[in-house]
Amino acid sequence: MRTLKLNEDSSKLAKEVIGDLKASPSLELFKCIQCGMCTSLCPGARYSDYNPREMVKRVLDGDESVIYDDDIWNCFYCYTCNSVCPANNSASVVNQILRQKAINEGKQTDRLSAFLTYGDSFLEIGIGSIPAAFFDVLVKDFGPEWLDLKMNLDDVRKELGLGPVTLPEDSVEEINEILKITGFTRKMEKIRGSP
Amino acid sequence: MKKIPDKDILLFKSCLVSVEYPGVESSTAFLFDKLGVGYHRDQRQSCCTGLGHYYDLFDQLSTTALAARNFWVARDSGNPNIAVMCATCYAILKKSAEILNKNDEAREKINGLLEEGGLGKMVYHKGDIDPHKNIFHAAEILYNKKDLLKDSPHLDFSQFNIATHHACHYCKVHYEDTIGGVRHPMLLDELAASCGAETVGWYDQKRLTCGAGFRQRFTNNDLSLQVTAEKLLSLKENQTDIMLHMCPNCQMQYDRYQPVIEKKQNVKFNIFHLNIAQFLALNMGADPYRVLGIQTHTVPVEPLLKKLGIEPVKTPVENGKIKMDH
Numbered sequence: 060m061r062t063l064k065l066n067e068d069s070s071k072l073a074k075e076v077i078g079d080l081k082a083s084p085s086l087e088l089f090k091c092i093q094c095g096m097c098t099s100l101c102p103g104a105r106y107s108d109y110n111p112r113e114m115v116k117r118v119l120d121g122d123e124s125v126i127y128d129d130d131i132w133n134c135f136y137c138y139t140c141n142s143v144c145p146a147n148n149s150a151s152v153v154n155q156i157l158r159q160k161a162i163n164e165g166k167q168t169d170r171l172s173a174f175l176t177y178g179d180s181f182l183e184i185g186i187g188s189i190p191a192a193f194f195d196v197l198v199k200d201f202g203p204e205w206l207d208l209k210m211n212l213d214d215v216r217k218e219l220g221l222g223p224v225t226l227p228e229d230s231v232e233e234i235n236e237i238l239k240i241t242g243f244t245r246k247m248e249k250i251r252g253s254p
Numbered sequence: 255m256k257k258i259p260d261k262d263i264l265l266f267k268s269c270l271v272s273v274e275y276p277g278v279e280s281s282t283a284f285l286f287d288k289l290g291v292g293y294h295r296d297q298r299q300s301c302c303t304g305l306g307h308y309y310d311l312f313d314q315l316s317t318t319a320l321a322a323r324n325f326w327v328a329r330d331s332g333n334p335n336i337a338v339m340c341a342t343c344y345a346i347l348k349k350s351a352e353i354l355n356k357n358d359e360a361r362e363k364i365n366g367l368l369e370e371g372g373l374g375k376m377v378y379h380k381g382d383i384d385p386h387k388n389i390f391h392a393a394e395i396l397y398n399k400k401d402l403l404k405d406s407p408h409l410d411f412s413q414f415n416i417a418t419h420h421a422c423h424y425c426k427v428h429y430e431d432t433i434g435g436v437r438h439p440m441l442l443d444e445l446a447a448s449c450g451a452e453t454v455g456w457y458d459q460k461r462l463t464c465g466a467g468f469r470q471r472f473t474n475n476d477l478s479l480q481v482t483a484e485k486l487l488s489l490k491e492n493q494t495d496i497m498l499h500m501c502p503n504c505q506m507q508y509d510r511y512q513p514v515i516e517k518k519q520n521v522k523f524n525i526f527h528l529n530i531a532q533f534l535a536l537n538m539g540a541d542p543y544r545v546l547g548i549q550t551h552t553v554p555v556e557p558l559l560k561k562l563g564i565e566p567v568k569t570p571v572e573n574g575k576i577k578m579d580h
Contacts, residue, residue, distance in 0.1 A: 080314040080360055083352065102463055102481045133477065135365040135467030136308045138345075142426035142436055173472065185300040186269050190309075191269050193472045201497075201552055208550050212273060219280040224272045224340050230298045236371040237323060243316040245298045 069121035076118055079108035079156045088153065090146040091115050094126045097140030097150045111140050111150035118153060126161050132170060168250045178247050185226040256433075258390060258398035261292030264333040264345070266394070268340035269301045270502035277547020278339055278502060281535035282392050284545050288406075288538060289399040294333045299324055304342035305503075308468035314353070319364045321350030325383045326376040334383065337392045339531070341421030341501035344391050347430045351385035353458055354378045386431055392501050393441060393530050394433055400448035406538045409562050411451040414495040418442035418453055418530075419485075419508070421501035422463050437461070442498050444529050449537050453498075459488035464504035471507065480556075482507055483515045486523050496526045496558065498533055505529055511553045526558045527551065542566040 070089075077088050095112045102111040109130045117125035125131070134154045141149040161167040173192040180188035189197065198206050208215065213223060226234075238244050265286070271278045286293050303320055306312040323346070328336055338344045348555060354361050358380075365377045383389065396403070401418045420439035425432050434441030438460070443453040463579055465481030467474070486508070489497065499505040509527040528536070542548045548555040559566050 062339050069297055080318075080353065080357070083349075084356065088506065100461075102467075103477070105411065106477050106480045108512070133470070133474065135463055135465070135478075135481070137422040137463035139422065139425035139461065139463065142429045155308075162310065165565060170469075170473070171309070171311055172471045174306070174311045176471070177306045177309060178311055181301065181303070187301050187303065187306050188269075189275075189548050190472060195285065196472075196475075200514050203514075205510070205552065209273075212276075215547070215550060216272075218274050218544060218549075220283075220544070221272075221280060222277055224267075225270070225297075226300060227297055230300065233323060233373060234300050234320065234375075235501060236373060237319050237368070238316055240367040241313075241316040246313070 070119075072121050072123055072125075073118050075160075076153055076156050079159075081156050081159070082152060085147060085151055086152060087147040088115070088118070091119060091144075091148045092146055094145065095180060096143045096145065100139045100143055101150075102135050102137060103133040103137070107133040111154070114157070115148065115150055115153060118157070126157050126164075127166055131157055132167070162250075165253060166247075168253050171250050175247060175251060178243070182235055182238060182244065182247075183231070185231050256386065258394055259335040259388075260290070260395065260398060261335075262298070262333045263291065263293040263335045263337045264328040264331060264393065265293045265295050266302075266338045266343055267295060267299055268338065268343050268501045269305065270506065271339045274506050274571040275502050275529065275532075275547065275550055277545065277550060278505075278529045280545050280547060281529065281531040281540060282337075282339055284535045284540050285396060285531055285538070289396070289402050291395055291399065293337065294331055294369040296327050296331050296333075298327045302340075302343040302346045304340070304346045305347060305468060307375055308342070310469065315360075315364070318353050318360065319345060319367060321347055322354060322364055322368065322378040323373070323376050325351070325354075328526060329382060330375075334388055336383070336389045337395050338390070339392050339529075340503065341423035342389070344389070345423035348385040348389050348431070351383045351389060354382075355380055355385070366504060385417045385428070391500065393424075393445060396531070396534065397433060397441060397445055400445060403445070403534065403538075406449060408450040409537050412498075413561065415493050416446060416451060416453040416492040416496045416498060417457055417460075417489055417492065418446070418498045419464065419500075419504055420460075421499070421504050424500060425461075429453060442500060445530055445534065446498060449534060451533075451537070454472050454492055454494065457458060457488060457492045457494075459485045462488075464501075464507040466503050478507075479511060479515055479518070481560075482511055483519060486512065486515060486525070487521075489525060490521070490523055494525050496528065496533075499529045502529070512553055525553070526555055527553055529557070543568055
């Protein structure tokens, strides 16, 4: 007689997902009924091969290859799935956790390269900035008026009765300290150093 | 309905409002002043990390630790209520407050790190900030005062079709807290109606995301603009003239990319984009350049003003009129 061998570790990945800091205690991953509401309203699914229902199924099946799947990078993080799920699961949150897992393993880090300057700006002035890698494309798309705004921002803000956007020096130091002790600064260096 | 504060409010600065649509901040301040809302802006406040968080660059621990610092800034300034102008700040701060209140292990870890970094003054005590009672979108603060908006002088918007876009990170992340509906959000519609401007209410794709998708706008631009175009086409079917916003990222996606999509798809949308605070401030007589800040918009707002009978006048900047509380 053939016996079906159950993989004892099949819930390992799902348990890791619900144990993540990002997962709230109300995230009901195990209650997913595969109804597909998430996929039916997902903008990523409408225009690409991303399928949140299938992603959740693979997590529940313990299929670790889902962590490295390129299609999960097409999620918009719009949380539409989160707001309609009848089981109180959240494909959007699961997706974010999977991407972080890949990054923590040193995979998919090339997808972060272009965004590192946002982190640099945060460390430098305590405020994120539009990633420099895309600046020229934005100028091309948005036109010279947008570049003028960037060049003359302080004057525009003055006209509106607003001060400069910058933080005091000691605040920036505090932010740097926090990002150092949480490991963010090291993570930035690691990503920058990886091929 | 839950109690919405009208004083001791930290008006939480947003990176995208600051550099893309600073008029949203001056319009919000204009309205708060007119409506008697007690608020404070604090130079020490940092960015919420939101964009970096959803670019997948910031992890939850770093985001939450920085939120603990901003919560300390709020309390230290005597303003434990927080009003945000950006939907991403809204979702990020609520989530961080939830973690700090409910996840003892995470709170203790973050507090330990703060102590270790010599920042013991910022240690977070359980319940310091209640995500449901202390963190609001500025539009909710205005909603609480909408009876006062009724009494203000009105512009006549009856010749326009007005549609609203309720930001996803306001409606769909912490949906149990959302005021005015999630599946058919009406917060902005009701705010507009309170000063006599009727909106179209429901339209096909009302719930659809703006398409920015954080990294998608940059790394997957075609995918991103397909979604934006879908909503704009739906609005065109409804002959929409004005679209009201509550998030600078959504506003950027529609206002900055509308001409790009028009060129790509060989179609004209002719939709004006205003944040709800800009719209309400305009209705209360605020100056288009000195309060609304329409000079930072990509789709010119001047033709709309002309139709309303307003001749906007650009005047040279006066020096020395800078307002910063801290």
